[in-house]
Amino acid sequence: MKIKRIVFILSLILMAYLSTGCGGSKQSSEAPKSESQQPAKEVVIGYTGPLSGPAAQYGQDNFNGVDMAVNDINEAGGIDVNGQKYTFKLEKLDDMADPTQAVNNARRLRDQFKTPAIFNPVFTTIAPIMEINKESGNEFLIMAYTSTPAVDDLNNELTVSIPPPFxxxxxxxxxxxxxxxxxxxxxxxxxxxxxxxxxxxxxxxxxxxxxxxxxxxxxxxxxxxxxxxxxxxxxxxxxxxxxxxxxxxxxxxxxxxxxxxxxxxxxxxxxxxxxxxxxxxxxxxxxxxxxxxxxxxxxxxxxxTQMASTFNKKYNEKYKVHNTWEAVLNYCAMKALAQAMVKAGTVEDVKAIRAAFPKVFPLNGDKNPAEYYGINSTGRMLLPxxxxxxxxxxxxxxxxxxxxxxxxxxxxxxxxxxxxxxxxxxxxxxxxxxx
Amino acid sequence: MAVRLFFKEKWFYLLILAFALTVPFLVPGRYFFQIIIMSCLYAMATLSMNLILGYTGQASLAHAGFFGIGAYGVGLMTKAGISFWAALPVSALLAAFIGLLIGLPTLRTRGSYFAIATLCFGVIVSIIAGSWVSLTGGYTGVVGIPKPTPIPFPVIGKLSFNSLTAQYYLVLAFLLLTLFVMHRLVFSLQGLSFMAIRNNEALADAVGINTFATKILSFVIANFFAGLSGGIYASLIGSISPSTASYMLTFNWLVYLLLGGVATLSGPIIGAFAIPVLMENLQFLEEYRLLIFGVLLIVVIIFSPRGLMGVIESVWNKSKAKNPVRKAGGEYAAEGGKPDQAI
Amino acid sequence: MDLFLQQILNGIMLGSTYAVVALGLTLVFGILHIPNFAHGHLYMLGGYVTFFFITLLGFGFWTAMISSMIILALIGILVERVVYRPLRDQPHINSFISAIGALMFLETFVVVAWGPQGQRIPNPYPNPVEIGGIILTQQRLLVIIAAIVLIVLLQLFLKKTTPGTTIEAVAQNREGAMLVGINVNRVSSMTFAISTATAAAAASLVAPIFMISPSMGALLGMKAFVIVILGGLGSVPGAIFGGYILGLIEALGGGYISADYKDVFAFGALILILAIRPTGLFGREEVG
Incomplete structure (x- = not known):
């Protein structure tokens, strides 16, 4: 009796998996359709972070920064990579700062949206994601908002750290x-x-x-x-x-x-x-x-910086919350990422994008709310x-x-x-x- | 009668096994694969929780604490250069041993007292994990835990665990081991004494069962498997922190167990697979997800305290009521008594 | 010496909250035998309702607090009716799980309604008072006094009024109480209403000093359970003294020994005491 139940349920679950799998692939097959109408292609950028639970506000601040940068870049017509226009789309997922969920989310973002880069703002979730971002053919960049030097010691070659070390x-x-x-x-x-x-x-x-x-x-x-x-x-x-x-x-x-x-x-x-x-x-x-x-x-x-106060005003109007360093620096990091794609001449080759990062700097204060002057060998973007x-x-x-x-x-x-x-x-x- | 025997045939077990073995070729992507692997681990944890909570009727809420002990054990030992295959059993035994130490005082208590005492212990484990910085790395945790040590095979060479497929077969093997042990336990005389304690401790005592020793045994075995699953978890996820021992994990497994079907062998597995899938699919609801989940939990516990398996069973029984062939009483006894005495 | 006295006062302030919250819990857990694991979350909700009345409706502090107590009393009745009553004759663990569902719902509801970040209630009495070299704000003094008033009123209610004595009667003998015509369901509702209203009062009193956040209730709820078990199930004096003692231990332990392991002491003590006395320090009977 039990066995039959197990089989029955297992097949139900498998069907659920397969149906969600189809859901995922459907989304990606829609993209080319819209492409024929508009010349610009879309690149999905991933965000996973705590959007519920005690750290939710922190996660939201980080997200807002990336979100605002994506909007600004798209409004300016996207980026030009080897003559092809690209715009960005930001997909966010909640991981409640839970490592298991964060890894699931990262896999999902990479699998379903082929995202080249994932933003995450918590060290204890960044560390497990670092275990999976170098798998051949499934690489992605981790845009890590963490100021602990432990992240530099891990020296993950596909990670970019955003804030200064504490x-x-x-x-x-x-x-x-x-x-x-x-x-x-x-x-x-x-x-x-x-x-x-x-x-x-x-x-x-x-x-x-x-x-x-x-x-x-x-x-x-x-x-x-x-x-x-x-x-x-x-x-x-x-x-x-x-x-x-x-x-x-x-x-x-x-x-x-x-x-x-x-x-x-x-x-x-x-x-x-x-x-x-x-x-x-x-x-x-x-x-x-x-x-x-x-x-x-x-x-x-x-x-x-020249842009800091205008950014501040715009941010307050848009998100109705206090502007934070998390928002400012994630904004800059997203801009740097977009520039790195331009310099690398690809939106897909993650290693090339990472390698192009040093060419992006300095990130000047007239177009960015904070000024960055470079990136070091462990991937930390340099700002005083x-x-x-x-x-x-x-x-x-x-x-x-x-x-x-x-x-x-x-x-x-x-x-x-x-x-x-x-x-x-x-x-x-x-x-x-x-x- | 013929139908029942039909499903008791050996080839049916083999069919499921074959199905499980082909999963790597069926999954559409790494994302789903990841969820399946984690579900296998959580199914192990939930199955072992089921032993103490479902079959023995003692609501241990320290389960994630023991999971965490196993995880820290493997994490720290493998980072110190000890082979995973040595570190894993040692860590699981450590969890079992600490379980014994904690069980000796707490299992003297009953009902809600036991639940709260074990919950407190679970919280203590995560506080220690966060505060004993020199050992555990504090709230930063342990990072860079190596994957399970490759197993050398003659002819084919080394079997390493870097690919998801290899990791899946690893967790599947341990899940089957857990299931096997639980199956043997539950359908043994020992299993009957677990259930006797759950159904009526005083009566069990009166018929000569050493209830305290039996409860201890159940608790220790459950914690051994919690530690085992935690150890594998640490090695596969690669970094752990005090949240690995958080009581929120215990609550999650409790939900898997209850919604799947308490005091059954299939329920915990079903719960551990179905709920994470459901949660993933409800991600678009964002924070409203837990709102619905909270309500769902209350509704299920009120209307179907035996979870999904309870629903299926009652539907099954109704359809069988039309059939003159009645279900044998024996299975009911093993499955966990009458539905309203589920715990 | 001043340092020590200051710490004692800090402990009493903290203990006042614990005492009031534990008092509410001992009524439902000790008397109705409902392990209301969502008690801390109802406390949290009480704080938010007060916040709502003050900031959005412009109520004064006291009006807001009383309104919050009334609202929470009604919510308490609802919770008892919906979450616990259907499970009354079932094993305790089922109520426990139902409670976990309730606390998930409450916490998420507050996040959805007011956002995840902490909120502040303007402090109505911020001025410091100095008593013999020890400084504390009027609001802190108020918490201490209001807690005592609340505890005394509740005791009078339980001992001197008819509805109060019916609670005692049900606690002692449910069937007997039913036989003499006491409506047990009504008593359950009433007990729950009182329990959650006192939690709301405690949250409202400390909200101007502290901060309210969706997760503020989780740990407090757990500590309240520890107090109730240590103090003796259903024992009102036990809950009160237990609350004050835990407050003092935390203040002195946190100030003199180690903040990291402060909670370990409290929870460890529970396990130890249960090892010696499986039914709690002053436990009367076994439950479950």
């Missing part, structure tokens, strides 16, 4: 905080992959390189907790000059508020996952008084970390921390091609100067 921010923030005369730092940083690495890197740099003191390390889980008073109380009892905090932006805002409530008057360093402008605008209703003396990633509206401090209720002019040139000479050469006049500082990262 270690660049560790240096930049520390440098700016040191200049304020702060010496004693207390950490209340989030638990989680990112927070762990941050705590380690900051303590190492602040104590061993700068000679400061980390007076307390009281991590808190920003993802599950809402009351940080016990960690803050313990950290503040060590009388720090600066409090190093951060995790997702919204709870980071809470931490700032709770620290101020406990009578803390000093400065903050916000790890780069938290965004100062988001906290000021969306949590404190535009007021900067609680954030006095906060060092963090520059506000998106202050990114030192922009750092600001809030002083007397105002954001300072952002300082760009450049981490990759081998020496001062190369840094000075780089300064010449920078189109923006804001201050920049050379702060080499040992792991990156030779990549």
């Amino acid at each position: 270690t660049a921010y560790v240096r930049g923030f520390s440098d700016m905080a040191w200049d304020q005369g702060w010496r004693n730092a207390a950490m209340v940083i989030t638990l989680g992959a990112y927070g762990d690495e941050w705590r380690k890197a900051f303590k190492e740099y602040w104590e061993n390189k700068l000679g400061g003191k980390v007076t307390a390390d009281q991590p808190a889980n920003y993802y599950t907790e809402t009351d940080f008073s016990s960690q803050l109380t313990a950290a503040l009892s060590t009388k720090p000059d600066v409090l190093v905090i951060g995790g997702p932006s919204a709870p980071t805002g809470l931490v700032i508020e709770q620290a101020r409530t406990l009578g803390y008057k000093g400065g903050f360093i916000l790890i780069d996952q938290a965004k100062m402008d988001y906290i000021v605008d969306d949590i404190f209703g535009g007021k900067t008084d609680l954030m006095e003396g906060a060092v963090g990633v520059a506000a998106v509206a202050d990114i030192p 970390g922009a750092v600001q401090i809030i002083k007397d209720g105002k954001y300072s002019e952002p300082t760009s921390y450049v981490y990759w040139p081998k020496n001062e000479d190369e840094f000075n050469k780089l300064k010449e091609i920078m189109t923006t006049p804001n201050p920049s500082k050379y702060m080499p990262l040992e792991n990156y100067i030779n990549r």
